[in-house]
Amino acid sequence: MKVKAKLNSYAWSVQTIDILKAELDQVIDRRLDVPLEPGGWWHQFVCPEHHTELVFDPLEADGSTFRCPHGCEWGGEPYRGAWLVFKHQAMARYALQSAAVYAGTGEKGYADLGKRLIVRYAEQFPLYPVHPDAQPWMLKGRAFHQALTEAIWATTLLRGYLLLRDEDVWFDEADIRKIDRFLHMLESSMTEYHHILSRERGNPENNYTAWLIAALFCIYAVQGDTKKLKRLVEQEGGLRHHLTIAVKPDQLEFEGSIYYHVFVLRAYLIAAEMGSRVGEELFSLRGEQGQCMQGMLSVLVRLSDPDGFLPALHDGPYRRVPFAREIAEIAEIGLSVYGDKSYRRLLGHAYRELNGEAGRIGMLEALLYGTGSWEGRIGMAAPGMRGSHNLKTGEIWETGDVIEVQVTREVPRPGDAMQADRDLTAHEAGGIEGGTVNHAVGESPYSVFLPHSGFALLRTNDPQGLQALIDFGPHGGSHGHFDKLNLMIHAGDQPLSPDRGTVPYGSVLKKEWYPHTACHNTVSVGGRSQNPAEGKCMRYESAPNRSYIWVRTDEAYDHGILDRHLIMAEDWLLDWFEVDLDEPAAVDWWFHYVGTGLLREGSGEVQHSGSAEPGNEDGHAYVKERSSNVWSRDGMQVDLHIANESGALAVASFATFEGTVCSRVESPGLADDPSRPMEGIRLHRLDSKARFIVVYRAGNEPISLGWTYAADGDWLQLSDGRTTRSFTMTNNGLKERVLDENLV
Numbered sequence: 001m002k003v004k005a006k007l008n009s010y011a012w013s014v015q016t017i018d019i020l021k022a023e024l025d026q027v028i029d030r031r032l033d034v035p036l037e038p039g040g041w042w043h044q045f046v047c048p049e050h051h052t053e054l055v056f057d058p059l060e061a062d063g064s065t066f067r068c069p070h071g072c073e074w075g076g077e078p079y080r081g082a083w084l085v086f087k088h089q090a091m092a093r094y095a096l097q098s099a100a101v102y103a104g105t106g107e108k109g110y111a112d113l114g115k116r117l118i119v120r121y122a123e124q125f126p127l128y129p130v131h132p133d134a135q136p137w138m139l140k141g142r143a144f145h146q147a148l149t150e151a152i153w154a155t156t157l158l159r160g161y162l163l164l165r166d167e168d169v170w171f172d173e174a175d176i177r178k179i180d181r182f183l184h185m186l187e188s189s190m191t192e193y194h195h196i197l198s199r200e201r202g203n204p205e206n207n208y209t210a211w212l213i214a215a216l217f218c219i220y221a222v223q224g225d226t227k228k229l230k231r232l233v234e235q236e237g238g239l240r241h242h243l244t245i246a247v248k249p250d251q252l253e254f255e256g257s258i259y260y261h262v263f264v265l266r267a268y269l270i271a272a273e274m275g276s277r278v279g280e281e282l283f284s285l286r287g288e289q290g291q292c293m294q295g296m297l298s299v300l301v302r303l304s305d306p307d308g309f310l311p312a313l314h315d316g317p318y319r320r321v322p323f324a325r326e327i328a329e330i331a332e333i334g335l336s337v338y339g340d341k342s343y344r345r346l347l348g349h350a351y352r353e354l355n356g357e358a359g360r361i362g363m364l365e366a367l368l369y370g371t372g373s374w375e376g377r378i379g380m381a382a383p384g385m386r387g388s389h390n391l392k393t394g395e396i397w398e399t400g401d402v403i404e405v406q407v408t409r410e411v412p413r414p415g416d417a418m419q420a421d422r423d424l425t426a427h428e429a430g431g432i433e434g435g436t437v438n439h440a441v442g443e444s445p446y447s448v449f450l451p452h453s454g455f456a457l458l459r460t461n462d463p464q465g466l467q468a469l470i471d472f473g474p475h476g477g478s479h480g481h482f483d484k485l486n487l488m489i490h491a492g493d494q495p496l497s498p499d500r501g502t503v504p505y506g507s508v509l510k511k512e513w514y515p516h517t518a519c520h521n522t523v524s525v526g527g528r529s530q531n532p533a534e535g536k537c538m539r540y541e542s543a544p545n546r547s548y549i550w551v552r553t554d555e556a557y558d559h560g561i562l563d564r565h566l567i568m569a570e571d572w573l574l575d576w577f578e579v580d581l582d583e584p585a586a587v588d589w590w591f592h593y594v595g596t597g598l599l600r601e602g603s604g605e606v607q608h609s610g611s612a613e614p615g616n617e618d619g620h621a622y623v624k625e626r627s628s629n630v631w632s633r634d635g636m637q638v639d640l641h642i643a644n645e646s647g648a649l650a651v652a653s654f655a656t657f658e659g660t661v662c663s664r665v666e667s668p669g670l671a672d673d674p675s676r677p678m679e680g681i682r683l684h685r686l687d688s689k690a691r692f693i694v695v696y697r698a699g700n701e702p703i704s705l706g707w708t709y710a711a712d713g714d715w716l717q718l719s720d721g722r723t724t725r726s727f728t729m730t731n732n733g734l735k736e737r738v739l740d741e742n743l744v
């Protein structure tokens, strides 16, 4: 669907075009031009004191002083070079925005602006030096340090160019010569880098490869070269091969990072968009194990919280405007192409971050890729939407200005996503080696299990209940964290102990804090982070009212085994951690939470004073101990009540073991602002065996815990005031025992 047609059909698009126009008017008034200097590395746009990203204003003509949200000011390099990256990306985006506004309004001034920016870049590109200051590991770009950034920038610029051409905007011969030269240079460097990555360096699965493919496809689309494009779909390191090797059969990108998953998926969708321009339908392309763009979108929906928030697994920001735009783009394209309304949850969240309650209004992604009258706010479906996406196989479906798709597969109907979940879970049953997957009759359609990527999300049918996400997968390559068996809990749509994400890579915290074990909710040994490790699932059972997972890693430490058992019941989550080492060592169990905690520490009978220093290696120096006590008895209960600004979130109830040191700690917080400290609990033991047991419950009422010794194994009792259930550890994992009233 053309932009013009959207203006005639959708209320949100009319206001949108006015807002986008007003912004471009400022670009015209200020006579903004493309910078004559190449960009550096954007990751260096970060405050060295607060580790927050610096503030960027795309309408600023030239930047020399750069502000941190906390008021610091920085100048010179590397900030200026990083600012230039944002500036180049913003100017390319203005070119695309101008094309979109012209396509909607036919007002020539916007075509002129888009054309001017594109031609200026074509003129300037050969004059940028191949970057001398790039980091040694980078493939060097011209307009940027990194060829990767150049590829991303080029796709935006060329999408703008193609859209102007669609609208019959005329480029004279001199302009076309400049553009041809620019494209020729781009094509030869991108082709060379593709060869280096996929052949010489032997890592074609790199997320970089996807962007080289996307940029090359844009060039081929401009040139109308179907042959080259088809070759790069099928060749080694081409699009189909990349889908096969860079995406796991459970549809998550191999680095186990939501950020890089979205990054790669966006490149694929741009490639598919370019395919449709030259008559190649690539939106339904599949890798050898069924990997596909639609599956990659749906795994995001499955991993999101009820609000559409995505966990910041491994490297990636916790929250960031350009990332929210990327999510908006892939979800809008997905909604238009595949018609799966479950993507609206992702869109609703992305637009709320970008745009408050205004939804699609004013959003370039909506104007370019969005279809339908839906306003972009969750729960605000416009009337008349129903059935608008129910196309039958084989119909031509026009979507966006640039996407024109032959829908070759049945478009899923609302509700199909849940069925797909079930199908996938059933299929996964054979996917665990050496472990057991049990599916009770009526298994939980709410939990998610990704056997190849190694993530499980346990939840019940209560959207306000607890959700527990656990990481037992591969390390994640260069973007992995030392976080095996990390537990991330949500209470309804509120994060309780989320992954904190990562700061821009120019900050020292990128290496010194965020990847380390102590920054996650898992166990570290000997005051050191885990090895890069892979875990395994020993057992997974899923039913509507109870899910159980047992995960293990024997790679995280050379002489020890870590086991974590989680049981998600309707009203609580049991978290049982066992550590088994060859030799006694310092064992630290970590739990960091969002909000303020109140520790009901029990009487002096339960604990006496004492502490254990966290040490200085592997990020431990960033952990500040606030208070500390030693538990003096087994089988007592200590409750941590956690609240945030909207009220009580959850209670974590610890079963005490004699000699465990319980410390309240503080550490650099969520990665969008590390200067806001995050509270946490560290449980510490010096032993070769250690056991940590916690029960979490949403709200303010703790579960009552009891501990009973018995000849055939000790058992834990959980009572919610109405019923009591008891659990014991066996060689086959956690078992629930029928309570014998006579023993109470």
Ligand SMILES: [Zn+2]
Residues within 6 Å of the ligand: 047, 048, 049, 050, 051, 068, 069, 070, 071, 072
């Ligand atoms: Zn600062």
Ligand SMILES: [Zn+2]
Residues within 6 Å of the ligand: 312, 313, 314, 315, 481, 483, 499, 500, 501, 514, 515, 520
């Ligand atoms: Zn992490």
